[in-house]
Amino acid sequence: MALKFAILGILADFGPQSGYDVKSMFEQGPSHVWTADLSQIYRTLSNLVSEQFVKVEEDTDSARGRKVYSITSEGVAALKNWLSEDYEILPVREPGLLRLYFSSHIPPKRVKEQLRTLKSQLEVSHAEYISMTDAIQHGAQYKPQAAIYWQFTLDMGLQWLQAYIDWCEKTLEKLEELDQ
Amino acid sequence: MALKFAILGILADFGPQSGYDVKSMFEQGPSHVWTADLSQIYRTLSNLVSEQFVKVEEDTDSARGRKVYSITSEGVAALKNWLSEDYEILPVREPGLLRLYFSSHIPPKRVKEQLRTLKSQLEVSHAEYISMTDAIQHGAQYKPQAAIYWQFTLDMGLQWLQAYIDWCEKTLEKLEELDQ
DNA sequence: TTTTAATATATGTATTGTCATATATGCAAC
């Protein structure tokens, strides 16, 4: 569901391109809110063509069998329709926190190690997100209105990471106290 | 993967029970970190029996065809093994934020409505999480060590919700400014 | 010149999850 509209969004924002291009646009763009691998992108593009939300043309210039996908007017309508829908909160799916939930079965020492590992990974992620801000500033020259929303979603990612990092620290402190 | 160990965890913490019971334990317990529907729970229990991590007994007392599942020693070992694994950050999957990412295609007025709806839903969730704290305090009488970890994961849920709510407000303010 | 990496598309398979549906018992309310 979501991937379908992510692809429509990319085609709407950045024009006709190959499935391979869509993948790299994804990586440079909304990868912090959604991800997909190439095989999934190709399959979803096929479905979008069947639904007539996207049309394909063979790229005669390249001998690589390159296909250029572009969004149709029906596709734009479908995208806008989806964008207008109300938000709904989905159930959380955090394998890491699920693990912690049952961690009374392993030694607290191990749990503390895991939390420290998690914290350092989150800090790496946080630094990466910060660097994405530059990419958005760059993109803002071409797509100023869109860039505002890109920054909003990145801000949420940063908030979420910061909250997670703070929680790691606080939880580690609490575990230290319990040891004494 | 995760559900498998969630079920093992529930059987380890709360003893032998039916698939139906596992579902309600889930709802009362780790529903804020993982969810599953009944059909998925039954299928996963079958798999766990095949793997010999769980064993079944027909409940002869009930004419309802009730089956009682219990964790085996191999199951406990598998659970502890999984619990000891390092955390790894998974790619984010937020359909709501994906929507916002491409929202330059719809009027800002609509986006603001969506954010207000989202915020009120998050506030409802937040209140529900707060009330779960009571359930944990109650469970702490029987499972004091486990309850510490339950509270940790719930705290993270609360932090995440609070960060999301704050971000909604901030983002709404920014959208208001842009209108002027 | 050969090898490696990037570009480019596509399918097979397994896993997970969702939703619908079927079936049957036990118990309480009306």
Add this chain to the structure above:
DNA sequence: GTTGCATATATGACAATACATATATTAAAA
């Protein structure tokens, strides 16, 4: 007494995703 709800298990169908694999071209590096 029958209606409705909670208890209880199970399967079929479908969608999304992940991972492996196959194939072929192009361009740069060794």
